[in-house]
Amino acid sequence: MAADDTPPVPASADAADPVVETTNAESNDAADNGDRNDRGQKRGRGRDNRNPNRDRNNPNNIKTGGFGSNKRDFLSKRDQVQDNRAAKRRKVIDGAADGNSYMSIPFSTDEIAAEERRPKRKVAVLIGYAGTGYHGIQINHKEKTIEGDLFAAFVKAGAISKANADDPKKSSLVRCARTDKGVHAAANVLSLKLIVEDEDIVDKINSHLPDQIKVWGIQRVTNGFSCYQACDSRWYEYLMPSYALLPPQPQSFLGKKIIDAAKEKGTYDEYMYRLDDVKNFWEEVEKNDIQPILEKMDPEIRAEVIRILHDTADQELTDDGEPSKPNTDVAKDVEMKDTPAEETTTTEPSKDGEVVTTEATTEATTTETQPPAAKVEREFTPVELAVREVKAAYVAAKRRYRVTAPRLEKLQEALNQYLGTHNFHNYTILKSHTDPSARRHIKSFQVNPTPIRINDTEWLSLKVHGQSFMMHQIRKMVAMAVLIVRCGAPMSLVNESYGPRRISIPKAPGLGLMLERPVFDVSNKKFKELGKEPIDFGKWDKEIQAFKDEHIYKRMFELEEKENSFHLFFNQIDNFRTDYFLWVTPGGIEASHERSDRTAEKIPKALQAELGDEADGVAEDGSSN
Structure with a gap:
């Protein structure tokens, strides 16, 4: 994946459907283009002068050799590009996807020819989804993804023509924020070109989607709009059981290391003081x-x-x-x-x-x-x-544990260490301390002081607001803050993690992560000036809250009850004899294993899931690695 701050460039629309836009700004652009074409015609290079004798009975635009030549016919450059792209796509499908693809829906030539041609418009599609059972949002050939199901629903509803159903690039598909495998989103945005003439197009699309994916609405945007480039910032919520703040069991490997180091450093009393109400x-x-x-x-x-x-x-x-x-x-x-x-x-x-x-x-x-x-x-x-x-x-x-106010205050103190602009190279993969894209800005990170109780388990809600996030960054930030609190470590560890030394920070379970909403303040001001509707999820607040309760929170709670994801995560961290996480002991960062070149270092298989080094290529926002 490329640098995180570099937005993905939307692929040009190769679609057969015409694109119609009517804004004043775009009319001016069209006029400018017309002036340039007029000037080009005067120089003999205008668009209409390129092939004034074009045979309208030659639909494939096959060109032939010059006078007195027996050169073979050849396709135009545009057709060559399309054929090459189709061949590459077919190769990927036949190879990695075993002949089946989630991002290429084939139709016969007769089906495509029989379909009525209708104009498509550039739109923002406002969506929500529960990520359980999906390999993230980003569409690909061989894995079941959120975009894969949405793309199929667009085609079935007639929002994407059959001629364009074989490649999402033809519709210029871009997502605002990528989400990892199993991660949820109450509100996310796609920008692409759709056929939206039908007044009930949203209902048609939703009728072809499972209950855990929902299209909230579709809004017209300018032709150059990219939801990724236009997004100012993003809000995420992370839910976790309050028992995550309990210290390691004293007989566990990590528990013994903490106690031994505290006695050796003469900080045992300070360590017990930080544990406060959970020390016994x-x-x-x-x-x-x-x-x-x-x-x-x-x-x-x-x-x-x-x-x-x-x-x-x-x-x-x-x-x-x-x-x-x-x-x-x-x-x-x-x-x-x-x-x-x-x-x-x-x-x-x-x-x-x-x-x-x-x-x-x-x-x-x-x-x-x-x-x-x-x-x-x-x-x-x-x-x-x-x-x-x-x-x-x-x-x-x-x-049965119930968190106390002092414990929550310690967690909030740890979260406060992230505020501002810092070098988060230790909170993602494949980034060095000198990589400028590792610097990220966190606007706020708050824990709700009022826990919620579901069955026998008490849950905490953490909300983070940042401009953008790298792969696994949020889950590693949560893990670092929680480990500091549960292990009685000093808050200064967070600032030390911004330094050049490479340390191993585990990623907290993806079960608890949810994209709350993206923010488009700057773009919405422009939309207002152009008389367009802003991208605002507020009009669906009640529906979104009901969806979160039924399809996101419920899945989180039920899955934790069934699989004990958080218990197993911390049990793994606490009980394997490894020096990867000893930075949380009084020995500090110097006591832990220092990571070498991440592309070459052999990581124990049992720790790969925790560290996130074997990434699935899906980030928590639009960034890429």
Whole structure:
């Protein structure tokens, strides 16, 4: 991906449909173009002088050789470009996409010829979506994306002609803000050329979309408008359980490192003071929740459970990122990911290092000639059941936690360190300290002082307003602030992270991230002068809030309840023996692993998902890497 501050250049419209624009500014531009053409004609280079004897019966504009020549016929330059583009597109589809494409919808020559030609207009399409199940917003050939479903809906609704359905570039498609895999947007904007003559075009498009994608409205804009270039700033919201602010368990690898370093540096009392009301949290959980469970167990089972819990809390990574002490006695924690018994679940690493879960029901794999396969339910051993019970008790205790005002004040203090313009090279990938595009401006970063409670879990809302964001930047900013609070680290760590030393900052789960809205203040002033409607989501406030409640927040809460995403994220950070994150200890940045050339350094596989180094090419806004 290119430099983040360099907007993507919209592809020229190769479409067969004429584009009509009527603004005064564009009329003046057309007049200027006409003057230039007149001057060109006087010099013998006018558009009409290029081929005054053009054969109107030659629809493909095939040219022939000069006088007395037997040169073969050849296509015009425009047709050659179109043919080359089509050939490249076909090569990509046949190769990477196995002959199928989400961004190329084929129609026959007869279907295209039979379709009525209608003018298309440059518009801004205001959208919202829940990103669960999608590989981000940006359309591509082989992955299911938000734009892929929107593009197909545009074609089905007649907003994009069949002649242009094979390539989004023909419609000059640009998005205001790119969102990563699984990330949501209550409000986002696309700019492109659509056929919008039908008064009910929005309803037609929505009728071809799933419930988790919604078109709020379509507004006419000037022909040169690009929603990415015109966006002044962006608001994001990040939701997370309040238990994310709990300190690491004292027996975990990171917990022990923090305590040992604090005693070594003589800052143990200061560390305990920063923990404030949670300094005794895990001691009380052990006494009130865990010990009663262990006391009920047979002595031999209890000893084995304690050994297993100790081993999983102190695992060293091999070069391949696998635990150095694998435990074959304990099955996967079913309470961590609640999978229905009638489903077969498999996991495999995706290209961005995350784990993709695929589920296939027994019914889906059954044919008429093949009887349903018998369910294979492995019985857990008494030790496995006991371990599951103990781990479930830890998770339940974390969910019961209720954050206090002093704890929230510490989080707000950490977020305040981001305000202003800073070098965020440590908060993204493939950027050095000397890269000018790593400098970003944060306008505000606020935590809502009033948490919300969903079932047994308390949630915090963080809202950040910035001009633009790099890949993973927001999620890494959240992780850094949360780690500082939960580990009792000094606030000065944030300022140190802006320095030249490369440190490893994990990216918080994408589950909680949502694009709240983009801002178009400057463009809206111009639209007002031209008599055009501003890009403003305010008229759909009630609909957007209902959509957020039903399709975004609900998905966040349900997915966290089912998969314990935040618990697993911090459990991974706390319990693997690695020096990547020791900057959060009293030893500071010098105690942590210093990253080398990011394009060459071998990262443990178990940490790739947390660090975000295996990126999927999708950023949190319109920027590219």
